[in-house]
Amino acid sequence: MLNALTRKHQLEHMSKFEYDLLIIGGxxxxxxxxxxxxxxxxxxxxVEMQDFSAGTSSRSTKLIHGGLRYLKQMQVNVVRETGRERAIVYENGPHVTTPEWMLLPFHKGGTFGEFTTSLGLKVYDALAQVDKNERRNMLSKKEVIERVPNIKTDGLRGGGHYVEYKTDDSRLTIEVMKKAASYGADAVNYVKAEGFLYDNGTVTGITATDVLKNETYEIKSKAVVNASGPWVDEVRANDQAGKQTKKHLVHTKGVHIVFKQEDFPLTQAVYFDTKEDGRMIFAIPRAGKTYVGTTDTFYGEQKENPTADAEDKTYLIDAVNFMFPDLNLDVSKIESSWAGIRPLIQSGSKNASDISRKDEIxxxxxxxxxxAGGKLTGYRHMAEEITDEVSEYLKKHHKMHLKKVSTKNEPVSGGKVGGSVGYQNYVDNISRKAPSYGLSLDEGHVLAMKYGSNAEAVYQYAGITxxxxxxxxxxxxxxxxVIYGILHEMVIKPTDFxxxxxxxxxxxxxxxxxxxxxxxxxxxDTLGFGDEVKNKYSKELDAAIEDTRR
Incomplete structure (x- = not known):
């Protein structure tokens, strides 16, 4: 359990115990x-030096997708792997992953034509082994306009209709982390790996600082994995006894902007090309809003809390106004925004969008x-690959022989809802219990949709208020x-929640x-910190609000 109230005791325990595997990066x-x-x-x-998922994993396009644009770049293996992983992620966590039909319009002179769209989507379906009821279908010009009335009609020829999966990237991360904790993993946020422990030149653990309390711990482990995303090279630089591969990361930034539905009315997700450079971007309806992204530009600045600058926003707004000419949007209509950093492996490419998303160990x-590298969609397969490597390392150096298991059919926390087929029935049934805890049916339904099989645990905290x-x-x-977040998801700061x-x-x-x-x-009141700490956390929330509304 990721319990913020027992966090200090957990750290003390971790400093007295030798682990088989220590992971840097949450x-x-x-x-x-x-x-x-x-x-x-x-x-x-x-250990995670910020909050869980505070880096790239809460700042994505919030899609579990096969990456149709990677097919255009002939990255067939990336499309095949991530396309197939989409269905696995969805089946294991339907409460944090939802099918989303995408419309790919094609215009005269655009990136895609009718033939290339039809063929591309057909190949995409085959590579990703898409279920029959989710395979692409082609739409006429009239059908496109019926679905998206404000789309640019000049030169419009038709469109392709295909399925991706919408997710809450940060909640997906915390649900996977909670599942790991249910198997005994000790995970702690706001703990920074400062350096490594060695025995005859071999890594045997880390020195770590609890950044909330400024207390230092040593955590020992037979094997150590660096999964710190954009900070991979900084962590490797602390490995004074090791000789590293010469490869390193390059960082690109992706920006997203959010509009009210009244300013950008959209009920059908659209994947379209930009006028300026032909890149493909998404416009997606969500929670009564419409969000647009993403940019893809090289980035070498501060990696913590990246923000969307004026140039990023202008680029996206120009793209939207080109494809939806009647909207006449400007920056004053942006309600919020976020920016994320992609940690990609150096390739020598001069174009950020052309760098492969393939992971490497x-x-x-x-x-x-x-x-290093990789995509949100492929997280499970990446984890399997690196754990295989850890298994070999432990076998060679510590004579440990591990059983081979698969997470392919393992629901994440909250995912025991009968799979994608049984999810809606589960939600309907569990929602009926909500009035027993002083909640309305509608309130219970919203919580069940969000927390899945953990919903009743959330209901209980409502019932004992x-x-x-x-x-x-x-x-x-x-x-x-909030109470559930403190006791089960290690929420400490207002920004965490x-x-x-x-x-x-x-x-x-x-x-x-x-x-x-x-x-x-x-x-x-629940965590017992003083006014000085409360004011500090409040200022951090002020900054987060300012960053997203700037």
């Missing part, structure tokens, strides 16, 4: 490795194992979510402004 890759390794019977520790002579939620000016469901556990900062920013003081006070 994004989706680290979480996936922790799950795979703990299922194989390894004693696993994981690097070995240091000290024994440090590094995973004794109207305590009124003290904080919060609704029962919101109060219950508003940005990553709920996503409200991006899609329900009015709720953040309305309820922030109550949530801040509830966190202080």
């Amino acid at each position: 994004g989706i890759t680290g979480a996936g490795i922790a799950l795979d390794a703990s299922m194989r019977g390894l004693n696993v520790a994981l 690097w070995h240091s002579t000290s024994g440090l194992i590094t995973i 004794n109207n305590n939620h009124e003290k904080y000016g919060l609704s029962k469901p919101l109060y219950a979510e 508003f940005v990553r556990r709920s996503g409200k900062l991006y899609f329900e920013i009015d709720d953040v402004l309305m309820y922030r003081s109550g949530v801040e006070q509830l966190l202080q």
Whole structure:
């Protein structure tokens, strides 16, 4: 369990115990490795210097997708692997992954024509082994306009209709992490790996700092994996005893902007090419809003909390106004935004969009194992690959023989809902229990859709409030979510809850402004930190709000 109340005790335990595997990095890759390794019977520790998923894993396009554009670049293996992984991710966590039909319009002189669209989508379906009921179909010009009335009609020839999967990237990460914890993995946020421990030049653990308390720990482990995403090279630089591969990362930045539906009315997701450079971007309806992304530009600045600058926003708005000419959007219509950094492996390409998203595993002579590159969609397969490498390392150096297991059919936390087929029935049935906990049917339904088979645990916190939620000016469901987040998802700061556990900062920013003081006070009262810390965390939320609305 990821319990913020027992976090200090957990760290003290971790400093007195030798693990089989220690993972540096609490994004989706680290979480996936922790799950795979703990299922194989390894004693696993994981440290994350920020909050879980605070880096790239909460700043993506929020799609589990096969990457149609990679087919255009002839990255067939990437399309095949990630395309097939989409269905696995969906089946194991339908509460955090939802099918989303995409419309790919084609215009005269555009990136795709009728033949290339039809053929490309057909090949895409074959490579990804798409289910029959989700295979592409071709639409006429009239059918495209019926689905997207405000699309550019000049030169419009028709469109392709195909399925991707919408996700909450940060919630997917925390659900995978919780599942790993259920198998015994010890995962802690806000703990930074500062350096390595050695025995005769071999890595045997790390020195780590609890950045919240400024306390230092030593955590020992037989094997250490560096899954720190954009910080991979910095972590490798701390490996003073090891000789590293000469390959390194390059970083690209992806920006997304959010509009109110009244400003950008959209009920059908659209994947379209830009006028400026022919890149493909998405416009996707979500939670009563429409968001657009992404850019793809080289980035060498501060990796913590990247933001969308004016040039990024202008690029996306120009693309939208070109494809949806009646909207006449400008920056004043942007409600929120986010930016993420992609850690990609150096390739020499001059175009950020052309760099392969393939992952690679690097070995240091000290024994440090590094995973670099990759995509959100392929996290499970990447985790399997690197855990295989860890298994070989432990077999060679510690005579350990691990059983081979597969996470292919292992639901993530909250995913025991009967798979994608049984999910809606589960939600309907569990929602009927909500009134027993003082919640309405609608409130119960919303929580069940979000938390899946963990929904009743959230209901319970609503049922025992004794109207305590009124003290904080919060609704029962919101109060219950915060308490659940503290006790099961290691929520410590207001940003942990508003940005990553709920996503409200991006899609329900009015709720953040309305309820922030109550949530801040509830966190202080429950976790017992002082006013100075509370004020510090409040300023961090101020900065996050400013960054997303700037």
